Amino acid sequence: MSMSYTKNSLTVFFTLLASNLYTQNNFEGLGETGISINHKVNSSYKFNFSARSRYYLYQDDNFGFSNRQLDFVHFSTLNVDYNHSLSLGVQYRLRETIDGANDELRLTQQFNYTKHRNTVRFGHRVRFEQRILENFTIFRTRYRFALDFPLIGEKLNIGEYYLITSTELLLSLSNVMKPEIDHRTTAQIGWLLSKKTKIQFGLEYRFEAFNINTANKLYVLTSYILKV
Numbered sequence: 001m002s003m004s005y006t007k008n009s010l011t012v013f014f015t016l017l018a019s020n021l022y023t024q025n026n027f028e029g030l031g032e033t034g035i036s037i038n039h040k041v042n043s044s045y046k047f048n049f050s051a052r053s054r055y056y057l058y059q060d061d062n063f064g065f066s067n068r069q070l071d072f073v074h075f076s077t078l079n080v081d082y083n084h085s086l087s088l089g090v091q092y093r094l095r096e097t098i099d100g101a102n103d104e105l106r107l108t109q110q111f112n113y114t115k116h117r118n119t120v121r122f123g124h125r126v127r128f129e130q131r132i133l134e135n136f137t138i139f140r141t142r143y144r145f146a147l148d149f150p151l152i153g154e155k156l157n158i159g160e161y162y163l164i165t166s167t168e169l170l171l172s173l174s175n176v177m178k179p180e181i182d183h184r185t186t187a188q189i190g191w192l193l194s195k196k197t198k199i200q201f202g203l204e205y206r207f208e209a210f211n212i213n214t215a216n217k218l219y220v221l222t223s224y225i226l227k228v
Contacts, residue, residue, distance in 0.1 A: 026213070029058030030068065031220045038227050048075045057220065069101075070094040075108070085112045105132040120149040123166075136176045144168035148190075162190045164200070181211040188221060196227040 034052035041047070050073045056066040075089040089108035095101040106129055113124045123146040131138040146166035150156040170182040188202025204219040 027058075027216045027218070028056065029063075029218045029220070031055050031057050032222070034071075034223045036223060036225045038225065040227070044079050046077050046079075048077070049073070052223075058218075067098050068095070069098055075110075077110075077112075083114055086110065087112065102133045102135075106130065107132070119154045120147055122147050131172075136174055138172050138174045138177075140170060140172045142168060142170045151189075156192055158192055158194055160192055162192070164188045164190060164202070178212055180209045183207045183210065186221075198225050199223065200225065 032052055032054045034050055036048060036050040038048050039046060050071075052071040052073070054068045054071070056068055057063065059066065071091060071093050073089065073091040075087050077085050077087040079085045087108070087110035089106075089110065091104075091106040091108070093104040093106065096103050109128045111126045115122050123144075125142075125144040125146070127140075127142040127144075129138075129140040129142065131140060144166050145168075146164065148162055148164040151161045151163055153160070156162055164187070166184075166186045168184040168186075170184070172180040172182070184204055184206045186202065186204040188200045190198055190200040192198045199222070201220075201222045204221055206215075206217040206219065208215040208217060
């Protein structure tokens, strides 16, 4: 089952990527590198701190490296039961001193539902966000469907790889802009280094404001995750 899901997920993702990468005029390529620290206080409560750097790799028909922003994020999560959880998050995005755009304070409320079927874990996530910028606030609703599973065997062991794929729809509302709809498709490979550490790398393709004037963005994602 795992190999079947792997082939189907990767086929859909890269077909979508190939059909849009070179046919869209408004295209940018970016990278995002992050580190995440997770701590489980007890069976009901856990929290997370992360820092991410985002940078341009391809812009205005040219390849080159240019810093865009830094994100600092905290999430606290309460497990309602085995499959359901509630989270509150706060994020600060630093851009003004990097590329001149507005800094941002973001508040997040999240509901998450997961379910296991054989080796595959399915996840449904709903987020409500308030993106507070200098002169206005954006209210955003997000829904994501994700699945992950080990690539070898029925259980993930140290030194083995796993796959994470997801699709997400976003709606942004503000009194200074038209309603904006975005879509994101992501595929990442993870490597379990030890019981407490893992790394992930992959791609994310974004259709931003596709109901207005679509901006196409490809992200190269890398992250290091640590449990303490």
